[in-house]
Amino acid sequence: MKALVAVKRVVDANVKVRVKPDNSGVDLTNVKMSINPFCEIAVEEAVRLKEKGTVSEIIVVSIGPKEAQEQIRSAMALGADRGILVEADDSQLGALEVAKILKGVVEAEQPQLILLGKQAIDDDSNQVGQMLGALLGAGQGTFASEVKVDGDKVQVTREVDGGLQTVELSLPAIITTDLRLNEPRYAALPNIMKARKKPLDMKSPADFGVSTATKLKTVKVEPPADRKAGVQVKSVDELVEKLKNEAKVI
Amino acid sequence: MSILVIAEHDNKTLNGATLNVVAAAQKIGGDITVLVAGSGAQAVADAAAKVAGVSKVLLADNAAYANQLAENVAALVADVAKGGFKHVLAASTTTGKNILPRVAALLDVSMITDIIAVESANTFKRPIYAGNAIATVQSDEAIIVGTVRGTAFDPVAAEGGAAAVEAVSEAKDAGISKFVSEEIVKSERPELTAARIVVSGGRGVGSGENYHKVLDPLADKLGAAQGASRAAVDAGFVPNDMQVGQTGKIVAPDLYIAVGISGAIQHLAGMKDSKVIVAINKDEEAPINAVADYWLVGDLNTVVPELVSKI
Numbered sequence: 001m002k003a004l005v006a007v008k009r010v011v012d013a014n015v016k017v018r019v020k021p022d023n024s025g026v027d028l029t030n031v032k033m034s035i036n037p038f039c040e041i042a043v044e045e046a047v048r049l050k051e052k053g054t055v056s057e058i059i060v061v062s063i064g065p066k067e068a069q070e071q072i073r074s075a076m077a078l079g080a081d082r083g084i085l086v087e088a089d090d091s092q093l094g095a096l097e098v099a100k101i102l103k104g105v106v107e108a109e110q111p112q113l114i115l116l117g118k119q120a121i122d123d124d125s126n127q128v129g130q131m132l133g134a135l136l137g138a139g140q141g142t143f144a145s146e147v148k149v150d151g152d153k154v155q156v157t158r159e160v161d162g163g164l165q166t167v168e169l170s171l172p173a174i175i176t177t178d179l180r181l182n183e184p185r186y187a188a189l190p191n192i193m194k195a196r197k198k199p200l201d202m203k204s205p206a207d208f209g210v211s212t213a214t215k216l217k218t219v220k221v222e223p224p225a226d227r228k229a230g231v232q233v234k235s236v237d238e239l240v241e242k243l244k245n246e247a248k249v250i
Numbered sequence: 251m252s253i254l255v256i257a258e259h260d261n262k263t264l265n266g267a268t269l270n271v272v273a274a275a276q277k278i279g280g281d282i283t284v285l286v287a288g289s290g291a292q293a294v295a296d297a298a299a300k301v302a303g304v305s306k307v308l309l310a311d312n313a314a315y316a317n318q319l320a321e322n323v324a325a326l327v328a329d330v331a332k333g334g335f336k337h338v339l340a341a342s343t344t345t346g347k348n349i350l351p352r353v354a355a356l357l358d359v360s361m362i363t364d365i366i367a368v369e370s371a372n373t374f375k376r377p378i379y380a381g382n383a384i385a386t387v388q389s390d391e392a393i394i395v396g397t398v399r400g401t402a403f404d405p406v407a408a409e410g411g412a413a414a415v416e417a418v419s420e421a422k423d424a425g426i427s428k429f430v431s432e433e434i435v436k437s438e439r440p441e442l443t444a445a446r447i448v449v450s451g452g453r454g455v456g457s458g459e460n461y462h463k464v465l466d467p468l469a470d471k472l473g474a475a476q477g478a479s480r481a482a483v484d485a486g487f488v489p490n491d492m493q494v495g496q497t498g499k500i501v502a503p504d505l506y507i508a509v510g511i512s513g514a515i516q517h518l519a520g521m522k523d524s525k526v527i528v529a530i531n532k533d534e535e536a537p538i539n540a541v542a543d544y545w546l547v548g549d550l551n552t553v554v555p556e557l558v559s560k561i
Contacts, residue, residue: 016515017379026383094360095351123378124496125363130320130351139321139427142348145490155430160344161443161499163491166430167319173426179480179497180490216360219373219386227522230543236556239528242544243561247526249447249505250472250561 001149001171003046003055004111006102007039007075008090009068010122023220025091026122035071038117040078041177044184045147046115047079054149055113057081061105063098064090069200076195077187083200086208094214095123097205099131104208106136111172113154118143118176129176139169143178251280251371254331256340256349257298261288261316264297266444267341269405272303274398275339276406277368281305284413285330287323289316295415302407310418317429318345324352325422331357331393336371342397342500354395362387362396364500380496380519400443401502401523435489442492445475447505450494450521453481454510454531454550461487464550465509467558477501477521479511495520510550513538530554 011017012032020027035043049055060080062068065087072083086101106114119126133140141147141156145164148155149171157166159178187195205212233239243250253275258265268284275282283306284298295309308330314322327349331338338353340346342364354361366384367375373388374396442448449469455461461482469476477494478487494501496519506524511517513529513536521527522541529542530550539545546553 011379013516017382019383026379096355096358096360099355119497121380121496124380125351125361126347127351127354127361127363130348131355131361133320134324134352134355137424137426139424140348140352142320143344158344159490160432161491163432163434163489165317165432167317168428168430170426180484214360215390216362217388217390219388221378221383221385224377224381224384224522227527227541227543230527230539230541230545232539233544233546236546236553236560239544239546239557240560243505243526243528247505247543249526 001055001112002057002059002109003049003113003115004106004109005042005046005058005060005075005080006116006128007043007060007062007071008036008120009033009062009064009071010036010120013037013121019221019223023222025218025221033067035074036117036120038119038177038179040184041179041181042115042117043075043078043080044182045177048182049149050079059084059109059111061086061102063088063093063101072200073195074187076198077192078185082198084203085200086203086205088205088212092214093212094216095125095127096131097210097212097214098128099135100210101205101208102128102132103135104210113149114172114174116174116176118178129174133174136172138172138174140174141167141169142176144175145178145180147175147181251336252334253278253280253282253337253339254335255282255284256327256338256346257284257286257294258341258343258345259286259288259291259294261291262293264294266405267343267400268298269301269408270400270403271339271341271398272301272406273403274365274368275337276303278337278371280336283308285310285327287315287326289313299413299415300409300411302410304411304413307413307415308418309415310420312421314421314423318349319427319429320348320352321424321427322422324349324356325424326420327353328356329420329422330418336393338393338395340397342399346397350395350397357393357395359391359393359395360389362389362394364399365396366399366402380515381522382515399500401500435491439469440473440475442475442477443499443501445503447472447474448477448501448503449474449507449509450477450479450511451482451487451509452479452511453485455482455487458487464554468507468554471558471561479517508538509554511538512536513541
């Protein structure tokens with residue numbers, strides 16, 4: 001079966017971002033960009049399913065600027081077979097528009113498994129996989145920490161508040177990955193070289209008949225309120241005294 | 251204006267998170283209806299009817315909703331929402347996050363995740379970039395769908411209301427998903443996201459055994475919930491539902507005690523709205539100290555037991 005994996009180019013997880021002085025957004029000039037960590041886990045899972053013989057072909061799709069080709073190439077270096085870049089200004093796209101474009105890609109490629117990260121670490125929305133499920137009328141296994149394909153069904157163990165829940169979905173199904181699903185591998189140099197030769201199609205949202213106008217407008221972006229500077233205490237006695245008398249929390 | 255709040259529950263009791271969502275709904279203003287979708291969930295509907303500020307409770311009692319499968323519940327919620335609601339809200343729990351985006355797509359509207367402030371009926375604040383920026387977003391959608399971060403709103407009273415309970419006969423079973431099993435971690439301690447005091451351990455505690463040896467007495471003494479950093483969860487010290495952070499639970503207790511936690515961005519996103527933060531770490535340069543109100547540099551294996559003996 002075919003697997004489709006959606007990946008997003010985002011600011012690197014270790015970067016401490018800064019809000020622009022005009023409050024229009026976050027300053028991303030000259031900031032290191034990477035593949036979203038949850039997306040990387042989705043790629044790894046698809047590759048593992050291919051190594052087990054469950055999946056025959058892995059298509060990786062990204063919606064974003066030209067530079068997102070780098071993230072598609074990284075996914076190919078990890079083992080994806082081919083890529084699709086839907087070129088768009090993703091800062092202007094909402095989760096619903098992204099889901100609609102992905103629906104177009106799914107209809108064109110007809111994958112049985114659609115893997116996404118549970119959330120992108122930039123907008124922290126945690127929406128696209130679920131929205132895609134609704135648009136396709138497919139089942140969803142969100143926050144997956146274990147995936148088992150069995151014939152035309154897939155069992156997904158989900159991380160829920162309070163513990164774990166296992167659901168069984170009919171294929172085609174959507175799976176969004178949680179951090180504990182797997183440990184993504186590192187791409188070896190020969191694989192990075194090979195990835196350069198793998199096919200990468202360029203598309204636009206218009207190819208899928210999707211208008212990119214979102215009705216959700218970001219009015220402003222501000223830094224969070226600063227916490228007032230704390231103090232170092234020298235002893236447990238001092239700590240207990242401060243908690244009891246100054247902060248009055250115990 | 252009318253607001254639909256999706257109740258969070260386990261078919262027996264109404265989850266406290268719902269009270270925070272009702273509080274957010276009151277800030278928007280309008281008639282508040284609570285939808286309870288479940289199986290054998292009459293007690294939940296009765297509890298919801300007593301919540302202050304709720305004017306009506308809808309109870310959809312059907313086996314198809316027993317385990318809150320998104321495919322079935324979302325179809326129901328979307329249908330109910332079309333009956334004249336301007337807002338659809340749920341808690342930012344794994345259940346809310348699983349179901350609501352699906353509802354939004356069925357209604358063909360955008361959605362707002364993790365609302366932390368209500369500016370007006372269509373303008374809200376939400377954190378982005380792991381809480382390193384706060385975005386103000388305005389929705390021009392006909393129906394505004396959003397999840398509410400519980401810790402950002404003080405819960406309304408669980409008693410005092412007298413809403414009528416109305417049955418919804420509609421049964422939506424998409425037939426594409428099935429509940430198989432669940433594994434719920436049992437704990438005698440207060441629930442993490444609702445606790446007044448949280449004691450959290452990180453990689454610095456060294457092992458699962460040491461986590462319990464060092465932190466259990468402190469949590470017991472303070473009547474605190476226990477949390478952990480991602481490093482501690484990934485190392486297998488404690489189960490994942492104890493994880494505090496961008497990808498785990500978001501907490502904002504009165505007192506958060508971070509023991510052996512360095513304070514990575516992803517962890518801070520889950521706890522930096524706590525009222526008082528205490529860090530106990532052997533590293534003087536640990537980033538956690540930058541958000542801590544009080545920090546103590548020392549070996550947690552000696553400092554924590556000493557702390558237990560003195561409080």
